[in-house]
Amino acid sequence: MLQNKNIILSNYKNFIEQIIEEDLKKGYKRDELCFRFPPEPNGYLHIGHVKAITLNFELGKQYNAPVNLRFDDTNPVKENSHFVNEIKNNIKWLGYKWSKICYASDYFEQLYKWAHHLILNDKAYIDSQASEQIALQKGTPTNPGTNSPFRNRPQEESTRLFTEMRDGKHKEGSHVLRAKIKMDSQNMLMRDPVMYRILYKDHHRTGSNWCIYPMYDWAHGESDYIEKISHSLCTLEFKPHRDLYEWFLDQLPKKNKKKPKQREFARLNMSYTVMSKRKLSYLIENKIVSSWDDPRMPTISGMIKRGYPAQALINFVKKAGIAKRENTIDVSLLEFFVKEELNKTCPRVMVVTDAIKLIIINYPEGKHEMLEAINNPEDEHQGKREIVFSRHLYIEREDFRETANRKFFRLAIGKEVRLKNAYIIKAEKCIKNENGDVLEVHCTYDPKSKSGSNSEESQRKVKGTIHWVDINSSIDVKINEYDRLFLKEKPEENDDLLKSINKDSKKLIIGKSEKFSLSFTKGQKVQFQRKGYYIVDENQHGIISFNKTVGLRDGWKK
RNA sequence: UGGCCCAUGGUGUAACUGGCAACACGUCUGAUUUUGGUUCAGAAGAGUCUAGGUUCGAGCCCUAGUGGGCCAACCA
Numbered sequence: 014m015l016q017n018k019n020i021i022l023s024n025y026k027n028f029i030e031q032i033i034e035e036d037l038k039k040g041y042k043r044d045e046l047c048f049r050f051p052p053e054p055n056g057y058l059h060i061g062h063v064k065a066i067t068l069n070f071e072l073g074k075q076y077n078a079p080v081n082l083r084f085d086d087t088n089p090v091k092e093n094s095h096f097v098n099e100i101k102n103n104i105k106w107l108g109y110k111w112s113k114i115c116y117a118s119d120y121f122e123q124l125y126k127w128a129h130h131l132i133l134n135d136k137a138y139i140d141s142q143a144s145e146q147i148a149l150q151k152g153t154p155t156n157p158g159t160n161s162p163f164r165n166r167p168q169e170e171s172t173r174l175f176t177e178m179r180d181g182k183h184k185e186g187s188h189v190l191r192a193k194i195k196m197d198s199q200n201m202l203m204r205d206p207v208m209y210r211i212l213y214k215d216h217h218r219t220g221s222n223w224c225i226y227p228m229y230d231w232a233h234g235e236s237d238y239i240e241k242i243s244h245s246l247c248t249l250e251f252k253p254h255r256d257l258y259e260w261f262l263d264q265l266p267k268k269n270k271k272k273p274k275q276r277e278f279a280r281l282n283m284s285y286t287v288m289s290k291r292k293l294s295y296l297i298e299n300k301i302v303s304s305w306d307d308p309r310m311p312t313i314s315g316m317i318k319r320g321y322p323a324q325a326l327i328n329f330v331k332k333a334g335i336a337k338r339e340n341t342i343d344v345s346l347l348e349f350f351v352k353e354e355l356n357k358t359c360p361r362v363m364v365v366t367d368a369i370k371l372i373i374i375n376y377p378e379g380k381h382e383m384l385e386a387i388n389n390p391e392d393e394h395q396g397k398r399e400i401v402f403s404r405h406l407y408i409e410r411e412d413f414r415e416t417a418n419r420k421f422f423r424l425a426i427g428k429e430v431r432l433k434n435a436y437i438i439k440a441e442k443c444i445k446n447e448n449g450d451v452l453e454v455h456c457t458y459d460p461k462s463k464s465g466s467n468s469e470e471s472q473r474k475v476k477g478t479i480h481w482v483d484i485n486s487s488i489d490v491k492i493n494e495y496d497r498l499f500l501k502e503k504p505e506e507n508d509d510l511l512k513s514i515n516k517d518s519k520k521l522i523i524g525k526s527e528k529f530s531l532s533f534t535k536g537q538k539v540q541f542q543r544k545g546y547y548i549v550d551e552n553q554h555g556i557i558s559f560n561k562t563v564g565l566r567d568g569w570k571k
Numbered sequence: 572u573g574g575c576c577c578a579u580g581g582u583g584u585a586a587c588u589g590g591c592a593a594c595a596c597g598u599c600u601g602a603u604u605u606u607g608g609u610u611c612a613g614a615a616g617a618g619u620c621u622a623g624g625u626u627c628g629a630g631c632c633c634u635a636g637u638g639g640g641c642c643a644a645c646c647a
Contacts, residue, residue: 025585053647088646144645151643155573158643189645199574201643210645229647252576253642277576279640284582332595334584336577339640343582346596356609391609422607431605464605471605478605543606569607 027335046078054096057305057312070109079112089216103313139174157197234258237273248280320548320562325350364541368407370453376404401483422477437462491558
C-alpha cells in the first residue's frame with residue numbers, strides 16, 4: 014500500500030503541543046486533558062474553522078482526551094438552531110466525533126448565581142447609564158477611562174436591580190451588570206467590562222426563560238471551567254481577552270479545580286478568498302453567490318458541494334500548521350491536497366465540453382463496436398467498462414488545429430493522434446462555416462492500432478492522446494464550471510469587494526458524455542479525463558449535472 | 572503620547588531549546604506514460620527585517636529601531 018508521504022508528519026510539536034507537554038511534565042495528568050470547539054451558531058463554518066476543529070480533535074486523539082462541541086450561544090439576536098444543525102453536520106462530515114455536546118445556555122443559571130456572588134464580593138455592579146455614556150467613559154487605548162457614577166452603588170442595590178432585571182422589570186438598555194476591575198487599565202477589556210445586558214429576545218434553546226444574557230467574556234471561561242477544559246484554544250485576536258478570562262475565573266467561589274488555560278494561535282487566511290462572516294454574507298446579499306453553500310464559498314457546506322473531500326481539508330490544515338504569525342496560504346496548496354485525494358479515488362470518464370464533430374471516413378457507416386476502458390488506472394479494483402465507437406464522434410474543439418507548431422501534440426491536418434482507448438487517427442481535412450469556425454474534422458483511422466489488441470500497431474506511439482465520445486450514444490450533461498471568486502490575491506485588503514470579484518466564476522455549459530455518467534449518483538466524484546475533477550450535483554430522470562471541483566494540472570505551455 | 576503579539580526561500584511551516592537553515596506547495600529540467608494527469612529522478616531559489624550586544628559560535632539569548640497585526644460592540 015502506498016502511504017501518502019505528506020501525511021507522515023514528522024514528530025515535531027507545534028507550540029500548543031509544546032505547552033501541553035510542558036504542563037504534563039509539571040504535574041498535569043493525562044486524564045485531566047480536555048479540549049473543546051466552541052462555535053457561535055450564527056453562521057456557517059468555513060475552512061478557517063476546519064483549522065480549529067482539526068487542532069482540537071486531533072489533540073483529543075493524540076492524548077486520548079475528550080473534545081466537547083460547545084455552542085457559544087449567548088446572543089439570541091444572531092443565533093438559531095438551523096446553524097446548530099449545520100455545524101453538527103459539518104463536523105460529522107469531517108469525520109470527527111465529539112465527546113459531549115454542550116451549550117453555553119446550559120450554564121445560564123450557574124452563571125447567574127456566580128454573577129450574584131461577584132456582586133456580593135464587590136466585584137460587580139449595576140450600571141444604569143446609556144451604552145453611549147459607558148462607551149465614552151471607557152477612554153481610548155492611550156487615555157485612561159473614568160469611573161461610572163454607579164461604580165460604588167451599594168451591593169444590596171445592585172443585587173436587587175440585578176434580580177429585577179432577570180425578572181423582566183426593566184427595559185432593554187436601562188441597566189447592565191459590569192465587572193468592577195480597573196478603569197485605567199492598559200487593557201481596554203479590563204475597564205469594567207459588561208457582564209450582562211437586558212435582551213427581550215427568545216433564545217433558540219431557552220425560549221423566553223431569560224431576558225438577561227451573559228456576554229462572551231463572562232460566559233466563555235466559566236463554561237470551560239464547568240466542563241473542565243484544560244486547554245482553551247482560540248485565535249489571536251482573543252489574546253487581550255486572556256487577562257479578563259483569568260480574572261473572572263479567579264473571582265469564582267473556590268473549588269478544588271484547575272483553571273483552564275487560554276492559548277491563542279493565528280487564524281487561517283487563504284489567497285483569493287474572504288473569510289469574515291460579514292464579507293461572506295455580503296456576497297450572498299448582493300447575489301454574487303447563491304447561498305452559504307454555493308460551491309464557490311469557502312464554507313464547509315460550499316466545499317462539500319464543490320466536491321472537496323474531507324480528508325483533503327484535514328490534510329491541508331494540518332500541513333498549514335499552527336503558529337502565531339499572520340499568514341496567507343496559497344489556495345493552490347488546498348487544491349493540491351484535493352487533487353491528491355481525488356486522483357486516488359475517482360473513476361475516469363470521457364466528457365467533451367466544447368464539441369466538434371469528427372468523422373472517420375474509412376469507418377463503415379452504421380457500424381459500431383464496443384471498446385474497453387479502464388475506470389481508474391490508480392486503482393484496478395474499480396474495474397473496466399465498455400464504450401461505444403463508431404464513424405461519428407465528438408472531440409474537444411481545442412484539440413484540433415488546422416496547422417500545428419511543434420508544441421501542439423494534438424490533432425492537426427496530416428498529423429496523427431490516438432483516440433483514448435481506441436484507434437490512432439489522422440486528420441485529412443476540415444469543414445468550416447462562413448465565419449471560419451471548424452464544424453467537422455474528417456479523418457482516417459488505422460484499424461490495426463486498436464487499443465488493447467496485441468498487434469504491433471496497437472503499441473505504436475504517437476505524441477498525443479485525446480478524449481472523445483460517440484455521437485449517437487452520448488448523453489448531454491450539465492456542467493457548472495467554477496473558477497475562483499476573486500481576481501485579487503488578497504481581496505480582504507480591498508474594502509470595495511465588488512472590484513475584485515471575478516465575474517466569470519460560474520459558467521453553465523452542456524457537455525457530451527459517454528453513458529458511463531448515467532451510473533453516477535449524487536455526490537459521486539469523478540475525473541473528466543484530461544479536464545479535471547467533477548462531482549455529481551444532481552442525477553434525476555436521466556438529467557445529470559456536475560459541479561467542477563478543480564482542474565487537472567496543465568503542463569502545456571502555449 | 573499606550574499596551575500586547577509577530578517577523579525564516581514566492582507561500583506556509585520546521586530547525587531536537589546556541590553548533591555550517593529543513594519539509595511541503597509552487598517553479599524549472601529529465602525519464603516514464605494510450606490523460607500535456609499520475610509516478611520517478613534531479614535542479615534553482617532564503618543566509619533568517621535592520622543595527623548593536625553576549626558567546627569560541629546566534630535564526631534561536633539581550634537592547635534599540637523598523638515593519639505588520641490586535642485592543643476603545645450592551646458581538647463572539
